[in-house]
Amino acid sequence: MSRVDLLRISFRFRHVWFRNLITYRRIWRVNFLVPLLEPAFYIAAFGLGFSGLIEEVNYGGRDLAYTEFMAPALVATACMWNAFFETTYASFVRMYYQKTYDGLLATPLSLEEIILAEIVWAATKAAAAVTLMLVVLVPLGFADFPGAFFCIPLAFFGGLAFAAIGMCFTGIIPTIDMFNLPIFLFITPMFLFSGTFFPLSGIPDWARIITFFFPLYHLVELTRFFCIGTMESNLFVNLSYLLVFFIVFGYLALLAMKRRLTQ
Amino acid sequence: MQVIEARQLVKRFGKFTAVNGVSFQVERGEFFGLLGPNGAGKTSAIRMVYGFSPITSGDMAVFGLDIRTDWRRIRSRIGVCQQDNTLDPDLTVEQNLLLFARYFEINRDLARERAEQQLEFFALTNKRNARVMELSGGLARRLQLARALISEPDLLILDEPTTGLDPQSRYQVWDRLFELKKRGLTMLLTTHYMSEAESLCDRLLIMDHGDIVTEGRPRRLITEHTAESVIEIEGPSEELRSYIREHTIRHDDLGQRMIIYTEANGKMEAEIRSRFCMEACLFRPGNLEDVFLRLTGRGLRE
Numbered sequence: 001m002s003r004v005d006l007l008r009i010s011f012r013f014r015h016v017w018f019r020n021l022i023t024y025r026r027i028w029r030v031n032f033l034v035p036l037l038e039p040a041f042y043i044a045a046f047g048l049g050f051s052g053l054i055e056e057v058n059y060g061g062r063d064l065a066y067t068e069f070m071a072p073a074l075v076a077t078a079c080m081w082n083a084f085f086e087t088t089y090a091s092f093v094r095m096y097y098q099k100t101y102d103g104l105l106a107t108p109l110s111l112e113e114i115i116l117a118e119i120v121w122a123a124t125k126a127a128a129a130v131t132l133m134l135v136v137l138v139p140l141g142f143a144d145f146p147g148a149f150f151c152i153p154l155a156f157f158g159g160l161a162f163a164a165i166g167m168c169f170t171g172i173i174p175t176i177d178m179f180n181l182p183i184f185l186f187i188t189p190m191f192l193f194s195g196t197f198f199p200l201s202g203i204p205d206w207a208r209i210i211t212f213f214f215p216l217y218h219l220v221e222l223t224r225f226f227c228i229g230t231m232e233s234n235l236f237v238n239l240s241y242l243l244v245f246f247i248v249f250g251y252l253a254l255l256a257m258k259r260r261l262t263q
Numbered sequence: 264m265q266v267i268e269a270r271q272l273v274k275r276f277g278k279f280t281a282v283n284g285v286s287f288q289v290e291r292g293e294f295f296g297l298l299g300p301n302g303a304g305k306t307s308a309i310r311m312v313y314g315f316s317p318i319t320s321g322d323m324a325v326f327g328l329d330i331r332t333d334w335r336r337i338r339s340r341i342g343v344c345q346q347d348n349t350l351d352p353d354l355t356v357e358q359n360l361l362l363f364a365r366y367f368e369i370n371r372d373l374a375r376e377r378a379e380q381q382l383e384f385f386a387l388t389n390k391r392n393a394r395v396m397e398l399s400g401g402l403a404r405r406l407q408l409a410r411a412l413i414s415e416p417d418l419l420i421l422d423e424p425t426t427g428l429d430p431q432s433r434y435q436v437w438d439r440l441f442e443l444k445k446r447g448l449t450m451l452l453t454t455h456y457m458s459e460a461e462s463l464c465d466r467l468l469i470m471d472h473g474d475i476v477t478e479g480r481p482r483r484l485i486t487e488h489t490a491e492s493v494i495e496i497e498g499p500s501e502e503l504r505s506y507i508r509e510h511t512i513r514h515d516d517l518g519q520r521m522i523i524y525t526e527a528n529g530k531m532e533a534e535i536r537s538r539f540c541m542e543a544c545l546f547r548p549g550n551l552e553d554v555f556l557r558l559t560g561r562g563l564r565e
Binding site: 015016018019022023026102103105106108109110262263 | 276310313315316317335336338339341342343345347348349350351352353354358362363365366367368411414
């Protein structure tokens with residue numbers, strides 16, 4: 001009986017999304033602070049600390065200052081962290097400690113709608129974080145105006161992919177502290193090796209092939225394209241990869257959560 | 264019309280059978296109780312009524328609709344007060360009510376109006392802006408009930424609504440449930456408090472190990488399985504034991520205590536009173552707890 005039934009999904013899922021929005025607004029000061037300060041910290045650290053070590057980075061045929069190269073990647077990583085944290089820790093708390101889903105399952109909502117709403121909400125939160133980051137990055141000249149603002153819908157789109165895989169982990173993980181595992185074995189390596197801190201042109205082919213499977217790599221390429229107008233890959237390949245990733249892991253997330261919650 | 268009609272309901276978790284072919288009906292306006300020791304299958308049964316748990320086999324019709332296919336329509340007409348606190352702790356009392364109304368697609372004005380009514384009905388009006396995290400157990404339970412009623416359901420499901428409450432809060436909840444009963448709301452209750460079931464339920468069902476043990480009106484169950492009058496005697500003498508055997512009186516011998524079920528003001532009662540009640544003797548009316556313990560045994564569960 002724990003089959004996923006996509007026909008049980010209706011537009012009603014927006015009510016659960018709205019529930020999360022209300023809760024987010026209650027602690028908006030905290031929620032706003034991190035995306036505003038995080039890019040500033042990175043840029044200060046890398047700008048001050050690395051500028052003496054690295055002169056310029058050659059990327060997509062352009063010579064860029066290191067901070068110029070790295071800043072757009074911060075937009076992508078923020079999207080990843082926000083979406084992934086939301087459907088792992090935050091969703092797990094709602095599911096396990098607050099019993100929110102149990103309460104929702106006594107209303108005319110289906111489990112499929114609840115899970116979809118969680119994923120869409122996490123993507124929304126990622127887009128909100130990226131919007132705030134751009135408020136810092138655009139005036140500082142690290143992201144072009146107005147092109148960089150395409151990063152907002154892009155963050156929503158990419159956020160869906162990261163939220164979906166986060167939800168898969170929530171569906172299978174026994175206790176909340178075990179999220180350390182996917183974070184250190186999956187998210188952190190992706191954070192480091194997705195062309196975020198160095199261009200892929202400088203690394204061996206086999207490493208590049210592995211990197212291609214990281215959704216973050218595709219998102220980093222896209223944010224760089226929208227922020228500084230340069231990329232080393234194909235826009236449509238990047239977008240398609242993220243879409244396929246979302247569909248596959250979104251379905252697996254539904255399956256895992258349905259198994260976990262159907263009693 | 265039957266509000267709930269369960270036929271040969273079975274719920275299995277792997278090899279474990281939680282509900283083993285149970286059938287029951289609940290009529291409109293009825294207050295129906297589902298009793299049983301821990302692990303008897305009450306919550307499993309109740310969860311199948313509102314489609315939280317899928318049915319392994321059998322049929323479940325609510326308002327004449329099939330729970331397998333019409334779960335959404337059924338759920339939109341049911342209010343559920345779950346055993347666990349499922350309120351949103353970060354939100355206020357009022358926000359909890361308004362959000363829940365949203366899930367039922369109740370428009371905003373109507374939701375406000377109903378929230379107001381529920382806040383008043385459950386004496387929560389001056390707590391409307393309190394965060395749920397700050398509420399005491401009793402207040403939280405009242406809010407959970409208020410939330411279950413926000414959609415003005417035709418059936419209210421109450422899964423141990425007074426467990427863990429202090430006596431004051433418990434009486435307040437009972438008071439509200441009596442009021443709802445007067446208004447003709449159909450209710451399905453599970454509880455461990457026999458006095459609660461006895462005073463609230465029109466009809467009830469006792470389950471154990473996934474099966475129905477008995478079913479009927481509380482008063483009738485008491486006279487049928489125990490008696491109107493009960494005598495408890497501490498440290499029963501051998502003389503008393505042989506007297507009871509001789510007269511084949513319905514009783515439970517607990518070793519240190521003897522429970523005797525007799526007719527109220529009958530000859531037998533008078534005789535036991537005069538012959539055997541030298542010191543520790545308790546006379547009281549029979550109650551549902553006697554029925555429950557007789558039928559499900561006195562051994563510990565789990």
